[in-house]
Amino acid sequence: MKTDKSDILTLLRNSTEYVSGQQLCDRFGVTRTAVWKVINQLKEEGYQIESVSGRGYRLVEGPADMLSKSEIASRLKTKWAGRQLYYFDSTGSTNTDAKRLGEEGNPHGTVVVADIQTAGKGRRGRSWQTLSGTALSFTLLLRPDFVPDKASMITLVMALSVAEAVEEITGAEAGIKWPNDIVMNRKKICGMLTEMTMTPEMDEIQYVVVGAGINVNNADPEEFEEVVRSTATSLRIETGQQYNRAQLFNKVLLRFEENYEIFLETLDLSGLQERYQKHLLNRGAQVRVLDPAGEYTGTAEGIDTQGELIVVRDDGVRTPVYAGEVSVRGLYGYV
Ligand code: ATP
Numbered sequence: 019m020k021t022d023k024s025d026i027l028t029l030l031r032n033s034t035e036y037v038s039g040q041q042l043c044d045r046f047g048v049t050r051t052a053v054w055k056v057i058n059q060l061k062e063e064g065y066q067i068e069s070v071s072g073r074g075y076r077l078v079e080g081p082a083d084m085l086s087k088s089e090i091a092s093r094l095k096t097k098w099a100g101r102q103l104y105y106f107d108s109t110g111s112t113n114t115d116a117k118r119l120g121e122e123g124n125p126h127g128t129v130v131v132a133d134i135q136t137a138g139k140g141r142r143g144r145s146w147q148t149l150s151g152t153a154l155s156f157t158l159l160l161r162p163d164f165v166p167d168k169a170s171m172i173t174l175v176m177a178l179s180v181a182e183a184v185e186e187i188t189g190a191e192a193g194i195k196w197p198n199d200i201v202m203n204r205k206k207i208c209g210m211l212t213e214m215t216m217t218p219e220m221d222e223i224q225y226v227v228v229g230a231g232i233n234v235n236n237a238d239p240e241e242f243e244e245v246v247r248s249t250a251t252s253l254r255i256e257t258g259q260q261y262n263r264a265q266l267f268n269k270v271l272l273r274f275e276e277n278y279e280i281f282l283e284t285l286d287l288s289g290l291q292e293r294y295q296k297h298l299l300n301r302g303a304q305v306r307v308l309d310p311a312g313e314y315t316g317t318a319e320g321i322d323t324q325g326e327l328i329v330v331r332d333d334g335v336r337t338p339v340y341a342g343e344v345s346v347r348g349l350y351g352y353v
Contacts, residue, residue, distance in 0.1 A: 022046070023056050023059060023060065023087075023088045024087060024088040024091035024092055025045075025046055026042060026046070026053070026056050026057070026060075027060060027065070027077075027088045027089070027091075027092040028091060028092040029042065029045065030067070030075060030076070030077040030092075031077055031080075031092045031093070033076070033077075035076075036070060036073040036074040036075060036076045037074050037075050037076070038073065038074035038075075039053050039054070039074055039075070040074075041074065042074075042075075057069070057075060060088075063081070063084070063086070064080070064081035064084065065077060065079075065080050065081065066078040066079045066080070082260060082262065083234075083235060083260060083261065083262045083263055083264075084264075085105070085131065085133045085154075085263055085264060086105065087103060087105035089264045090103060090105060090131055090264045090267060090268075091103055092264075093262075093264045093265055093267075093268045094268050094271070095268055095272060096127075096268070096271045096272055096275055097275060098126065098127040098275065099127045099129065099158060099271040099272075099274060099275050100127065100129045100158075100267075100268075100271050101127055102124055102125055102127065102128040102129070103128075103129055103131070104119065104128070104129070104130045104131070105130075105131050105132070106130070106131075106132045106133075107132070107133050107134065108132065108133065108134040108135075108136060108150075109130075109132045109134070109135060109136070110135065110136055110137040111135055111137050111138055111139050111229075112130040112131070112132050112135060112138075112155050112156055112157035112229050113139055113157045113211055113213055113227050113229040114137075114139075115130045115132075115157065116128070116129075116130045116157035116158070116159045116227040116229065117213065117215065117225075117227055119159060120159050120161075120215060120224070120225035120227065121215075124159060125159075125161070126159070126160055126161040127158070127159070127160070128158075128159040129156055129157065129158050129159070129271070130156060130157045130159075131154070131155070131156040131267065132148075132155050132156070133150055133151065133153075133155075134148055134150040134155075135148040135155045135231070136148075138155060138231055139211055139229075140209055140211060141211055141345075146209055146211075146231050147242065147243055147246060147250075148231055149233065149236045149241055149242070151235075152233070152234055152235035152236040152252070152254075153231060153232060153233055153234055153235075153236070153263075154230075154231070154232040154234050154263040154266060154267055155229070155230070155231045155232075156229065156230060156267060156270075157227050157228065157229035157230075158176075158227070158228050158229075158271075158274070159225055159226075159227050160172065160225060160226045160227070160228065161223075161224075161225050161226075162223055162226060163223075164223070164282075164285055165222075165223075166214065166216060166222070166223050168285050168286075169212070169214045169223060169226050170212070170325060170340075170341055170342060171281065171286065171287055171324065171325045172212055172226055172228055172278075172281075173197055173198045173210055173212040173228060173325075173341065174197055174198065174287060174290075174294060174321070174325045174341075175274065175277045175278055175281050175287075175290065176198065176210055176212070176228050176230060176274060177194050177197065177198040177199075177200065177210060177294075178194070178273075178277055178290055178293060178294050178297065179270055179273035179274040179276075179277050180192075180200050180208055180210075180230055180232065180270055180273075181193070181194050181200050181297045182273045182277075182293075183266060183269035183270040183272075183273045184200065184202075184207070184208075184232075184253065184266070186269055186273075187253075187261055187265065187266050187269055188253055188256075188257050188259070188261070189257075190202065190256060190257050192207070192297065193297050193298070193299040193353075194294065194297040194298050194299060195299050195300060195346070195352070195353050196298060196300050196318070196321065196327045196341070196346055197325065197327070197341040198210040198212075198341075200232070201299060201353055202251060202253070202256040202257075203251065203256055204299075204351070204352065204353045205249055205250060205251035205256075205352070206233075206246075206249050206250050206251065206352070207232060207233050207250075207251055207252060207253060207256070208230055208231060208232040208233070209230070209231055210228065210229065210230045210231075211228075211229045211230075212226060212227070212228045212229070213226070213227050213229075214226045215227075230270075232253070232266070233250060233251065233252035233253070234252060234253050234254065234261055234263050234266065235252065235253070235254045235260050235261060235263070236252045236254060236255070237252075237254050237255065238255075239251065239255055248352075249352045277290055284323075286323040286324060286325075287321065287323050287324070287325050288323045291320075291321060291322075291323060294321060295320045295321065298318075298320060298321065299353050300318040300327065300346060300348075300353070301318060301319070301320045302317065302318070302319070303317070303318055303348060303353075304316070304317055304318075304348070304349040305317070305318045305327075305329060305346050305347065305348065305349065306346070306347045306348070306349055307329060307339055307344055307346055308344055308345045308346070308347065309339075309343065309344045310343055310344070314331055314332070315331070315332055315349065316329040316330050316331040316332055316337070317329065317330050318346070319336075322338060324338075325341065326338035326339055326340055326341070327339040327341075327346065
């Protein structure tokens with residue numbers, strides 16, 4: 019039997035005391051040699067593990083930031099989100115992977131995390147740039163049993179969750195540009211894409227995938243491709259600190275679990291509206307609504323319980339804006 023590195027790392031991470039080789043053998047039903055091999059692998063990956071004869075092993079410190087399946091799994095404190103975990107060093111798009119996993123019958127809460135996305139996707143065919151070694155890209159697979167027209171609100175639930183997790187980890191303010199861009203100091207640190215697949219009868223949701231890309235540790239704005247350089251930033255650029263992406267990921271999923279539960283109680287955003295509005299940068303601001311049916315400007319009041327942005331147009335008409343079709347910009351720039 020293959021010893022699971024994630025299980026051993028999780029046990030070491032959660033123990034304040036030394037864990038004896040025998041305890042590890044008994045717990046996972048493996049040989050001493052197998053344990054020893056895993057410990058060595060972990061050391062090679064940069065985990066500082068102290069071994070004291072007669073006492074056992076102790077995790078002194080892990081790498082400051084590294085993405086791997088075991089690093090992520092050993093930090094997860096969630097109930098259901100991420101309990102089925104796929105990690106890829108490189109993939110095309112985590113949303114595409116999650117949809118495939120959805121087709122293959124993977125359960126609610128399955129996540130795909132990747133270090134590099136070579137074909138990251140944004141809304142309406144746009145592309146998402148992923149800087150390798152510094153970004154967090156993930157997609158969560160959900161199997162909701164509510165009606166399809168509620169699904170667009172999941173994006174706002176995730177936006178709130180990412181904003182709250184980022185604030186918790188950095189101590190700095192993170193805003194939301196409706197519906198789902200996360201912004202620090204008026205620049206974008208995170209984009210999201212939610213996609214829904216219906217049952218063949220087209221009357222029920224088969225699954226929803228909600229993906230997010232967060233710029234975490236790149237230190238140099240020049241690393242972003244030119245087209246986004248003026249609007250993109252990272253947690254590190256804005257706060258001067260490096261973060262552990264697996265730890266951030268755990269916080270995002272924990273927040274999402276809590277917020278999604280609140281959303282499920284009413285199947286609208288009434289329980290989350292107040293917290294969402296606090297983060298909403300467009301609130302009270304002049305906005306330009308890029309509607310394919312015609313662009314207009316107005317003042318954004320905030321979101322309603324369905325997640326629509328209420329805009330009082332310059333001609334005085336109060337209009338709920340539905341997220342599916344449009345982008346919203348500030349009058350003079352991105353926010
Ligand atoms: P907006 O309303 O800002 O256009 P959107 O929700 O329609 O946002 P998304 O799908 O979230 O857009 O993201 C795609 C867009 O994000 C791209 O068109 C590009 O402008 C920008 N972008 C792409 N990669 C990054 C990145 N790594 N960091 C910040 N912005 C990026």
